[in-house]
Amino acid sequence: MARMPGTEWVGEQSPRVPMERYDIVCVHTIVGYAPAHAAHFSVRRDGHIFQSRDTAYRSAANLDGNHRVIAIENEDHGDPFPTWTGSNVPALTDAQVAANARILRWAHEEHGVPLQLCPNSRPASRGLAYHRQGIDGAFTDGYPGRVPGGETWTTSPGKVCPGRNRIAQIPTILNLAQEDDMAQYADQLDKIQKAAEAAQAAAEQATRMLARQRGRQLAQAKRIRAIIEKGHAATEADHEQLHTDLAELVDSLAKD
Numbered sequence: 001m002a003r004m005p006g007t008e009w010v011g012e013q014s015p016r017v018p019m020e021r022y023d024i025v026c027v028h029t030i031v032g033y034a035p036a037h038a039a040h041f042s043v044r045r046d047g048h049i050f051q052s053r054d055t056a057y058r059s060a061a062n063l064d065g066n067h068r069v070i071a072i073e074n075e076d077h078g079d080p081f082p083t084w085t086g087s088n089v090p091a092l093t094d095a096q097v098a099a100n101a102r103i104l105r106w107a108h109e110e111h112g113v114p115l116q117l118c119p120n121s122r123p124a125s126r127g128l129a130y131h132r133q134g135i136d137g138a139f140t141d142g143y144p145g146r147v148p149g150g151e152t153w154t155t156s157p158g159k160v161c162p163g164r165n166r167i168a169q170i171p172t173i174l175n176l177a178q179e180d181d182m183a184q185y186a187d188q189l190d191k192i193q194k195a196a197e198a199a200q201a202a203a204e205q206a207t208r209m210l211a212r213q214r215g216r217q218l219a220q221a222k223r224i225r226a227i228i229e230k231g232h233a234a235t236e237a238d239h240e241q242l243h244t245d246l247a248e249l250v251d252s253l254a255k256d
């Protein structure tokens, strides 16, 4: 079972066919409002994330890639998006970009999806992809569709999903996910450094305590020797001091 923390669970919408492996996180656009239950995740325009399917199971968003793709649908209707038609999908909001990055980073940590751009839909390709990479069509906006040997990710050739404005944001999503990843390593490193500093301080304190204790023991031993050297000249008070010092010395040595 794999559900992402901080999302709104609206599943289980899957027929529960298990994933085969985890290679790709794929970005889609809904042409409508979130959630879209065909995908694992849907991101609303304010960045709110719905999870419709446990990532243990396949989505229905990437056709021949469903056995290895974690799918994200993104809302594209409603304020602040302008009214649009055809292929002119507006760009993701900043909140959506950040939410997609969070999902990618989670998929990286939970399922080992690499933090890299996926070059195409070929079976060995891995990383952050967008739906167009598995779609046949004569696209003229600079982002070609499926390459030879690539998996087909739709039954609708020519579909622009997620649109050129959103495809252009794919590198930003990756960068954010990588920064989050680095920030987490920096946090861990910081914790390790603080723990090391605390351990060193404790060791120094123990060393100082031992030095003080050794100083006391040495003083006691010297007093004892001085009294013994007095021999018959030792007074009653000397004998009492001798007993006290010996008792304390034995006690402190026994504690070591």
Ligand SMILES: [Zn+2]
Residues within 6 Å of the ligand: 027, 028, 029, 131, 161, 162
């Ligand atoms: Zn799509």
